[in-house]
Amino acid sequence: MKTIAVLTSGGDAPGMNAAVRAVVRTACENGIKVYGVIRGYNGLINGDFIEMDLRSVSDIINRGGTILYTARCAEFATEEGMRRAVRTCQEWGIEGVVVIGGDGSFRGARDLSERGIPCVGIPGTIDNDIACCDYTIGYDTCLNTIMELVDRIRDTTESHDRCSVIEVMGRRAGYLALNSGIACGATAILIPEVPFDIEKHVIERMKKTQRADKKHFIILCAEGVGVDVKALAAEIEAKTGVESRATILGHTQRGGYPTAKDRIMATRMGNYAVKLLMQDIGNRVVAAQKEEVLDYDIFEALNMKKNIDMNLYNVAHEVSI
Ligand code: ADP
Numbered sequence: 001m002k003t004i005a006v007l008t009s010g011g012d013a014p015g016m017n018a019a020v021r022a023v024v025r026t027a028c029e030n031g032i033k034v035y036g037v038i039r040g041y042n043g044l045i046n047g048d049f050i051e052m053d054l055r056s057v058s059d060i061i062n063r064g065g066t067i068l069y070t071a072r073c074a075e076f077a078t079e080e081g082m083r084r085a086v087r088t089c090q091e092w093g094i095e096g097v098v099v100i101g102g103d104g105s106f107r108g109a110r111d112l113s114e115r116g117i118p119c120v121g122i123p124g125t126i127d128n129d130i131a132c133c134d135y136t137i138g139y140d141t142c143l144n145t146i147m148e149l150v151d152r153i154r155d156t157t158e159s160h161d162r163c164s165v166i167e168v169m170g171r172r173a174g175y176l177a178l179n180s181g182i183a184c185g186a187t188a189i190l191i192p193e194v195p196f197d198i199e200k201h202v203i204e205r206m207k208k209t210q211r212a213d214k215k216h217f218i219i220l221c222a223e224g225v226g227v228d229v230k231a232l233a234a235e236i237e238a239k240t241g242v243e244s245r246a247t248i249l250g251h252t253q254r255g256g257y258p259t260a261k262d263r264i265m266a267t268r269m270g271n272y273a274v275k276l277l278m279q280d281i282g283n284r285v286v287a288a289q290k291e292e293v294l295d296y297d298i299f300e301a302l303n304m305k306k307n308i309d310m311n312l313y314n315v316a317h318e319v320s321i
Pocket of ligand 1: 071072077104125
């Protein structure tokens with residue numbers, strides 16, 4: 001391949017910039033022209049490209065967000081939108097595309113590959129909800145950000161003998177809630193993968209720990225469980241007598257300097273993706289498993305299912321008494 005493009009799509013994640021940098025530098029180092037696509041699939045449809053060079057990705061390895069901007073693009077998911085994107089790629093001589101995003105973005109990459117533009121997906125999403133990967137770019141930073149924020153809430157919760165009900169991100173996946181719950185010693189963790197009953201899993205657990213002299217409590221809820229954290233805090237206060245407060249961490253979880261792990265894995269994955277395209281291999285997803293970087297067929301990757309580790313879930317609750 002002589003010319004490729006790189007885009008970021010869907011929700012932004014810290015470490016996306018490190019992946020863009022690795023794609024651009026690997027391409028340049030191997031004599032491949034590389035375009036940065038602005039605002040995901042919107043840019044691919046409209047030819048909103050910037051030719052990247054070695055210095056265009058200087059000083060971004062440490063920055064959250066994405067210098068290429070990101071967007072959701074409903075038009076791209078239509079036959080006409082897809083056709084326009086293919087036509088734009090052909091006009092610009094783009095022979096392969098690196099798509100950094102979540103599984104929605106990978107569906108777009110699969111469709112584009114099927115229409116003759118080979119794509120390689122790199123998993124960039126804070127939720128860690130890509131089935132073929134046990135790690136996604138941005139997840140580690142987000143998890144550490146949540147831990148730091150909950151630690152701050154914990155100081156005041158402890159000082160007042162209160163209960164804090166905290167909502168964290170994770171619309172369909174509870175990895176952030178589960179692992180931050182373990183890291184922060186939450187008394188109860190509610191995640192979309194495990195059915196729960198507020199009375200049994202929150203109120204009774206709190207009462208049990210109260211009997212063991214516990215006086216302050218952290219309850220972690222993944223966004224995807226659909227619990228109104230304010231209402232839950234009021235219910236807890238009424239049923240346990242513990243003054244309770246609700247906090248939604250919201251977008252504070254998304255930004256910030258990527259951790260070493262996110263920078264290193266993003267760099268390895270970006271480099272790996274270009275190496276695949278250099279061998280004319282498309283329709284693949286770069287994956288991380290047990291610190292190893294490997295790749296899967298996109299179709300196969302999208303059909304895989306990811307289960308929450310119930311052993312981890314049980315450990316979390318066994319030690320939070
Ligand atoms: P994420 O990649 O983080 O999962 P989205 O689900 O919002 O984020 O997907 C990002 C973009 O990928 C969408 O705006 C759309 O342009 C494209 N996309 C999503 N689903 C499909 C699909 N089934 N077919 C083609 N393109 C899709």
